[in-house]
Amino acid sequence: MSTLIRGGTIVTGSGNTVIEAGAVVIRDGRIADVLDHWGAGREFSGEVIDASGSVVMPGLINSHTHGVTPGALFPSAATALSAERWMGNLDRHLLAGTTTVLSLCGFASMDDVREADRRHAVHVRGATTHLPHCLHAAEMADGHGLTAEARDLTVERMLDDGAVAIGELGGGQTLGGGGQDLVYIPAAIHKASGIPITIDQARRIKEAVVGRFLDVGALNVGALAEAAKAAGLAEAFTATQLVTLVTDSVMPSFLPAIEGIREGVRAAARFGVPAIVHSASATAGVMRELMMEPDGSGATVIAAHVNHPSHTPDEARELAILGRKMGWPAEASVFDLLHRKHTVTTREHWDLLLREPALISVIGTDYGHDGDHDELISAVQDIVAHGHRSLAGAVSMASSAVADLIPGIAPGSGRLEAGRVADVVVARMEDFRDVQTVLVDGICVVRDGQLTLEAHR
Ligand SMILES: [Zn+2]
Incomplete structure (x- = not known):
């Protein structure tokens, strides 16, 4: 033909x-x-x-996707999506010109990945986080999508079976980030009081209790009282109850998830595959620690969504610049910051980091609200329109640069x-x-x- x-x-x-x-x-x-x-x-x-x-x-290559295969969803191993949903997510990628995706839901099996690859025209590749601390973190945050088979798998077997990277190491759900704000904290509050709260209200309450860097010593009583009042919770909860509720939701998975990042980077060095680490304010400390390791780990470690809005723009820039100096390639995720703006409402980080020459190596989408992220191809056009790269340069950030960075993702x-x-x-x-x-x-x-x-x- x-x-x-x-x-x-x-x-x-x-x-x-x-x-x-x-x-x-x-x-x-x-x-x-x-x-x-x-x-x-x-x-x-x-x-x-x-x-x-x-x-x-x-055809574009998206190295940061979720919800594109059967099997446990996200680094928190949440309940798997229905076939209709993950096929629908692949449809959206394909209709927007993406022909290869790397699933960073690290607890799916390679059978799950192959099923998606076989049933849909998009080339679907898999990554793994089948490591003890990562598993522990997932169980603490959610874990409802874990099967007996997924619990038994190891990184080594996944790589033997065709996984091309280790990741995503850490995630918003296990690290007290956006997944907590969107799902778990509102669910806990609703369960205790019947009162629904929004993602912004949950974030404000959480930050009053543990700050942006997930520190139990960061409690700000005044800010908590105001956040509770604004969310309509002042009558239903005492401050102590809210502190307990937030820390019970956020902290149990936090330390295992941080340890999981360390063990994932070590595994990447041992097996000679790239590791992909969730960059956010909650992981800035461990990322710095790993970047500064005396001899480095020897692994290719990709900092995912270095433009994560939990960083301030300056923190994001500083961390990415340190990463560049220490040999960590940076990925920027478009989330939904261009058009839809449900989860990320500012493009400040995006522009600041992309403006910096050679700071961002590749672009991806991550998941967006319910998978409704902005199109990768639209991100390519945006980067050109804002003068951050030439047309040729912007296209390469979602094609050849990704293929070169992650050797197994799209050979040929x-x-x-x-x-x-x-x-x-x-x-x-x-x-x-x-x-x-x-x-x-x-x-x-x-x-x-x-x-x-x-x-x-
Ligand atoms: Zn992430």
């Missing part, structure tokens, strides 16, 4: 090449040729896609270049979110912005 995509602005993904009105020739699932033009009268036997007014790029993809796997995206130049065509392994899985029958198997 052959396809010709012609007339578009071709961004090869290598980081520096853009070809105006070029052509990509695809044969038998591979890129056969990338040409600087296709002659007007020249014949082609196969499907011809007119890409004028569009940008043509490699990430670049439009003869011989590579034909994962290709065509999107309208004015708004990249308007993805018209997506090919995976040379097969058309999105046509005119709609999934084709080949998207699901």
